[in-house]
Amino acid sequence: MSHPDPAELVALSLGETEPTPEQRAHLATCDACATELDALRRVVTAGRSRVPGDEPRAPGPNVWAAIRDELGIGDVAAEPGPPAEPVGTPGVEAPGVEAPPAAPATVTQLRPARRRGLAWAAVAAAAALVVGVVAGVAWADRGRASTQARATLVALPGWSGASGTAELQRTRDGSLQLSVQVDARASVGGFREVWLATPDLRGMVSLGVLDGGSTTLPVPAGLDVAGYPVVDVSEEPFDGDPAHSADSIVRGKLAR
Structure with missing residues (x-):
């Protein structure tokens, strides 16, 4: 066959x-x-x-x-249609005029x-x-994520009126991320950094920069968030020092 x-x-x-x-x-x-x-x-x-x-x-x-x-x-263009029929009675030839021979039918095969x-x-x-x-x-x-824990962020000394919230989320691929929103007066000559810290604040892990009033940052794989439940947002100067500046704007503890 x-x-x-x-x-x-x-x-x-x-x-x-x-x-x-x-x-x-x-x-x-x-x-x-x-x-x-x-x-x-x-x-x-x-x-x-x-x-x-x-x-x-x-x-x-x-x-x-x-x-x-x-x-x-x-592009496929429309093929021209058949020529118009001559004026007269269908099937009847005009006197003295011979009908042209019909073109042989052709079949085009691909x-x-x-x-x-x-x-x-x-x-x-x-x-x-x-x-x-x-x-x-x-x-x-x-893009969908489920909330694992939340924190209400309260102002620290020197930042009266500041507030914020934080949500620990688990994405569909199993990784963790932290969504942070902060309402505080504008930063002057510096930037803001988001941290996860131990309850005694002796251990701190930087997640990244808070660009604007809100951001979502990935949590490092392998970090035991249960041991780092405190969310801290700090004001950092452009001094090249990666350590915490000790100038915290808001802080709160994650809880289910």
Whole structure:
């Protein structure tokens, strides 16, 4: 048996038809066709395994442009229609005028490679749609986080009126992050740094800079937050010293 038509492989991958005995025998001995059918089935399975509530969106024009570039077919233009019928009674020739001979009908067939390319173009479009949906869902899940503990940050001496909040969050990948919001007068000649500290403040770990009034910073992997439950936000000068300046703006203890 010759190689199955690409359209037949697509139909088999979609489950629209069952393979004939001849197709089964051919697929059992032809690695190329069997590999192509397996690839098509994987695309179909991925396309049908969407997350409920996340409706797929049609691929954008850039996807079709990439497909056209790959196949080298350019933009498809509308073909000219048949010439207009001469004025008169249909089927009756005008006196003294002979009807031109009808042009022979022609049937344009795509070469097998071209047909196979177009079949794969349709699959590529479906694959691009699936990838877009899966990537969007994965990114949305990555951004979701559950709150593990909260802290109310209160002003320390010299920072009357300052306040803030902090939330310890666990992301979908299992890592921890600290979201901090601080309301205090503007910093003068320095920057603000976020710390996790032990209850006696003898141990302190810097998480990063508070740029503006709020930020979310990753907690170092392996840090036992239970032993560092105090959130501290300090005013730091530009002196090149990484140690805490001892000028804390707000502070609070994380609790569930």
